[in-house]
Structure formats: structure tokens, C-alpha cells
Amino acid sequence: xxxxxxxxxxxxxxxxxxxxxxxxxxxxxxxxxxxxxxxxxxxxxxxxxxxxxxxxxxxxxxxxxxxxxxxxxxxxxxxxxxxxxxxxxxxxxxxxxxxxxxxxxxxxxxxxxxxxxxxxxxxxxxxxxxxxxxxxxxxxxxx
Numbered sequence: 001x002x003x004x005x006x007x008x009x010x011x012x013x014x015x016x017x018x019x020x021x022x023x024x025x026x027x028x029x030x031x032x033x034x035x036x037x038x039x040x041x042x043x044x045x046x047x048x049x050x051x052x053x054x055x056x057x058x059x060x061x062x063x064x065x066x067x068x069x070x071x072x073x074x075x076x077x078x079x080x081x082x083x084x085x086x087x088x089x090x091x092x093x094x095x096x097x098x099x100x101x102x103x104x105x106x107x108x109x110x111x112x113x114x115x116x117x118x119x120x121x122x123x124x125x126x127x128x129x130x131x132x133x134x135x136x137x138x139x140x141x142x143x
Contacts, residue, residue: 001069001113001115001116002069002116003038003067003068003069003116003118004067004068004070005065005066005067005068005120005125006041006046006065006066006068007064007065007066008055008058008059008063008065008066010046011039011041011046011047011048011055011066011068012045012046012047012048012096013047013048013052013055013056013101014047014048014052014092014095014096014101014102014107015048015052015101015102015103015104015105015106015107016052016101016102016103016104017052017053017056017104018053018104018105021053022053022056022057022060025053025054025057026057026060026061029057029061029122030061030122033121033122033123034119034120034121034122035054035066035067035118035119035120035121035122035125036117036118036119036120037051037054037067037115037117037118038051038066038067038068038069038115038116038118039051039054039055039058039066039067039068039069040068040069040071040076040109040111040115041068041069041070041071042070042071042072042073042092042093042096043070043071043072044072045093045096045097047092047093047095047096049071049076049078049092049107049109050109050111050115054066058125061122061126062126063122063125063126064125064126064127064128065124065125065127066125067118067120069115069116071111073089075111075112076109076110076111076112077109077110077112078092078107078108078109078110079107079108079110080106080107080108081105081106081107081108082105082106085106087102087106087107092107
């Protein structure tokens with residue numbers, strides 16, 4: 001599976017985040033000095049499937065690019081973290097188009113085979129960015 005480097009500004013969040021989790025994740029990323037998990041986004045509309053906290057960290061750090069895996073719902077299953085609640089891809093598309101967001105921990109995307117790992121130095125993600133999507137071969141799957 002490949003990931004590409006995209007501007008965080010191109011990605012559309014569809015779910016609120018937990019700011020304590022964002023703070024902790026930001027500290028982890030800064031300490032590591034690299035980005036180790038790509039954001040998963042829908043390949044056509046570029047809304048975030050998984051990685052809302054990482055997107056918020058990227059925005060806080062003013063990164064010019066972030067690693068992103070582009071997927072569609074042919075290979076991704078969606079459900080809700082909330083008992084008795086269902087979420088469909090159509091509802092997620094509608095939320096992305098509306099500019100509103102689901103509450104934190106509403107959508108759960110399940111990726112066949114997991115998502116790839118990456119190891120991209122933060123210094124690289126801060127450099128000026130071309131608007132082209134450059135595919136990068138990933139190292140292995142995250143569990």
C-alpha cells in the first residue's frame with residue numbers, strides 16, 4: 001500500500017477531536033521527530049476517514065504536507081463506536097459536504113489489512129510543497 005504527501009489544508013475533517021489526545025499525540029510526534037502513521041482519507045472527496053487527531057496536530061505544527069493513504073469504501077468498512085448507532089458512507093459524504101462534524105468517536109473505519117506505517121522526518125513535512133501528489137511506498141502495516 002502506498003501513501004502520498006498532501007497539504008493538510010486539502011483534507012476535510014468530519015469528526016470532532018479530543019484536545020487532550022491531540023496534546024499527547026503532538027508531544028509524541030515532536031519527541032520522535034517524525035510522522036509514523038499516515039492519515040486515511042477518501043480518495044475522491046479527501047475527507048478524513050482516520051486521523052482527525054493527526055490532522056489537528058499537523059495544523060498546529062503548520063506542516064506543509066502530511067502522509068496520506070487514499071482509499072474508498074470498496075475496501076473500507078464503516079461502523080459507529082456508539083452502541084446502537086449506525087453510520088453509512090453516504091452520511092459521512094454528506095457531513096463532509098456540509099462543513100459540520102460528527103461528535104468525537106462517532107465513526108469507526110475498519111481497514112482490510114490495516115494501514116501502512118511510515119517514517120517521515122518532520123523537517124521534510126515543513127518544507128515548501130508542490131501541489132502534485134507524490135506516491136510513496138509504505139514500509140508495513142499498522143495493527
